[in-house]
Structure formats: C-alpha cells, structure tokens
Amino acid sequence: MSLRQCPMMAPRLRVDAVLFDLDGTLVDTLPDITWCLNRVLLEEGCPVLTADTVRGYIGGGTRAMIGQVAAQFGIAGAAALHQRYMTLYQHHLVQFSRPFNGVWELLEGCRQLELPLAIVTNKAEDMALEIAGSLFAQNTFATVLGQCTGRSLKPQPDVAWEAARQLSVDPRRCLFVGDTEIDLQTARAAGMPSAMAAWGYGRTCTWQAQSPNFYCQHPLGLLRALQQVCAEQDDTVKSC
Structure with a gap:
C-alpha cells in the first residue's frame, strides 16, 4: 500500500x-496476557477467551481491559478481578512472551x-x-x-x-x-x-x-x- x-x-x-x-x-506479550486472564476468568466460572479476542482488548491499559472483560461476563467487582489478574501476571510476565x-x-x-x-x-x-x-x-x-x-x-x-x-x-x-x-x-x-x-x-x-x-x-x-x-x-x- x-x-x-x-x-x-x-x-x-x-x-x-x-x-x-x-x-x-x-x-x-499476548500469550502471557491471555493465559493469566483466562486463569482468573476460570475462577469466576467464566469460559476462556481466545487469544484473538484478548488481542482486541490490548492497548488502553490493564484496567480498561479488565473493565471490558468484566462487562462482557457481567462480573461485579472489576477492581477485585483486576487485582487478582495483576498479582498473577506479575509472576508470569515472560513465561511465553518474546x-x-x-x-x-x-x-x-x-x-x-x-x-x-x-x-x-x-x-x-x-x-x-x-x-x-x-x-x-x-x-x-x-x-x-x-x-x-x-x-x-x-x-x-x-x-x-x-x-x-x-x-x-x-x-x-x-x-x-x-x-x-x-x-x-x-x-x-x-x-x-x-x-x-x-x-x-x-x-x-x-x-x-x-x-x-x-x-x-x-x-x-x-x-x-x-x-x-x-x-x-x-x-x-x-x-x-
């Protein structure tokens, strides 16, 4: 083009x-973000998200991403979900990311x-x-x-x-x-x-x-x- x-x-x-x-x-970083996000969603009894879906949430910051996910699944308490995600992600920053x-x-x-x-x-x-x-x-x-x-x-x-x-x-x-x-x-x-x-x-x-x-x-x-x-x-x- x-x-x-x-x-x-x-x-x-x-x-x-x-x-x-x-x-x-x-x-x-998508593999690690997707892996960690799906771990906390499973704890909420939610289905896992595909990497392609998570890709669309990246760019506006973690709080914005978690806010969109919480709204998608009707999860009350996005702040608590965000905290759990951040705690998990902090320990898996470069598990798969390259x-x-x-x-x-x-x-x-x-x-x-x-x-x-x-x-x-x-x-x-x-x-x-x-x-x-x-x-x-x-x-x-x-x-x-x-x-x-x-x-x-x-x-x-x-x-x-x-x-x-x-x-x-x-x-x-x-x-x-x-x-x-x-x-x-x-x-x-x-x-x-x-x-x-x-x-x-x-x-x-x-x-x-x-x-x-x-x-x-x-x-x-x-x-x-x-x-x-x-x-x-x-x-x-x-x-x-």
Missing part, C-alpha cells in the same frame, strides 16, 4: 530518537544509527521495566515509561513528551512507533511523526485516519525506512 503526501507541502522529516510502544510492537521476529535487528540497527530509544506504554511501569530487562540487553532503552500514579495514559501526550524530555530531543524529531490507533493518536497529540507497526495487535482498519508517516509490515521494514531517513532526511511518506 502506498502512503504518500505532497512533497511540496510536507515538512522535512527528521528523526533523532525513537519511542516504542511495548505490547504488540516490541514484544508479543520479542517479535526482527525486533532485535531493528534495535541493533537503531543503535548503529545512534538513535536513542525509549519505551512508552500503558502497561504498569514496573512490569514494563521487568519485561524490557528480561528480554533486551542492558541499556538498550534510555528510559522506560509506563502507567504509574499521577501520569496520564496514552493517547494523552504527556508521557510521550516526558520521554522526549528525558532523551533531550525535540518531540517533533521523535518517531513514535506503535501498533494501535491509540499509539498513533498519541503521536499526533504530541506533535510527533509516527510509524504504524502492522505486525502487532492493532486492527488495520482503524489506523488510516491518523495518517502515520510510515506503515511497516515488519520490523526490518521500519529499519530500512529509518536508515533512509537518517541518510537522506527524506520528506516523502513511505510504505515499508
């Missing part, structure tokens, strides 16, 4: 840092391009830190920002701006990479260029209205795009 904007009207794209969503962008194919190569390529990296996620920050520390080399990411007390969730732009501040990079020069419409909305609200990670969990029918600068089917496609941008500072929207 070709994504193009008029070169005469498009501002010159410059990327000096990359902000990554976590679930569905860097790491396939980086998507090509992600390690993408991150190494970013290192060679001297692009500082950050994780910006709606997952609880302590969990995001543990996952990143378990699956990626030390110091891969300059900062990992997730859900914590007093911080707004995506698509509010605050967390993206905070990542840019910590990286000492102008937000307009931070590429925001994510797999859901929420990520693209975050990038737009923060004034950042964006990349749609089509290999992740997002529904491809929802991203077009957000006009991402890149649409990538595979992490290595994104790496090629970054290499070209860094080499040419091209101002054309690309499909990779």
Whole structure:
C-alpha cells in the first residue's frame, strides 16, 4: 500500500530518537496476557477467551481491559478481578512472551544509527521495566515509561513528551512507533511523526485516519525506512 503526501507541502522529516510502544510492537506479550486472564476468568466460572479476542482488548491499559472483560461476563467487582489478574501476571510476565521476529535487528540497527530509544506504554511501569530487562540487553532503552500514579495514559501526550524530555530531543524529531490507533493518536497529540507497526495487535482498519508517516509490515521494514531517513532526511511518506 502506498502512503504518500505532497512533497511540496510536507515538512522535512527528521528523526533523532525513537519511542516504542511495548505490547504488540516490541514484544508479543499476548500469550502471557491471555493465559493469566483466562486463569482468573476460570475462577469466576467464566469460559476462556481466545487469544484473538484478548488481542482486541490490548492497548488502553490493564484496567480498561479488565473493565471490558468484566462487562462482557457481567462480573461485579472489576477492581477485585483486576487485582487478582495483576498479582498473577506479575509472576508470569515472560513465561511465553518474546520479542517479535526482527525486533532485535531493528534495535541493533537503531543503535548503529545512534538513535536513542525509549519505551512508552500503558502497561504498569514496573512490569514494563521487568519485561524490557528480561528480554533486551542492558541499556538498550534510555528510559522506560509506563502507567504509574499521577501520569496520564496514552493517547494523552504527556508521557510521550516526558520521554522526549528525558532523551533531550525535540518531540517533533521523535518517531513514535506503535501498533494501535491509540499509539498513533498519541503521536499526533504530541506533535510527533509516527510509524504504524502492522505486525502487532492493532486492527488495520482503524489506523488510516491518523495518517502515520510510515506503515511497516515488519520490523526490518521500519529499519530500512529509518536508515533512509537518517541518510537522506527524506520528506516523502513511505510504505515499508
């Protein structure tokens, strides 16, 4: 699919840092999320959910996911369900979760391009830190920002701006990479260029209205795009 904007009207794209969503962008966390969610649902006497169904709940934060599930099954006390899920998930963060194919190569390529990296996620920050520390080399990411007390969730732009501040990079020069419409909305609200990670969990029918600068089917496609941008500072929207 070709994504193009008029070169005469498009501002010159410059990327000096990359902000990554976590679930569905860097790491396939769906197996562990599904496993833990089904364990607590079985305790409620509810049928298990398929991974594809759970996929549709990911992106807005754990409380939102549990709220949708509780409403689906008529479970009273979503807060208690959320607590039980979080307790279980805390002990099974990387039981089955692994980086998507090509992600390690993408991150190494970013290192060679001297692009500082950050994780910006709606997952609880302590969990995001543990996952990143378990699956990626030390110091891969300059900062990992997730859900914590007093911080707004995506698509509010605050967390993206905070990542840019910590990286000492102008937000307009931070590429925001994510797999859901929420990520693209975050990038737009923060004034950042964006990349749609089509290999992740997002529904491809929802991203077009957000006009991402890149649409990538595979992490290595994104790496090629970054290499070209860094080499040419091209101002054309690309499909990779």
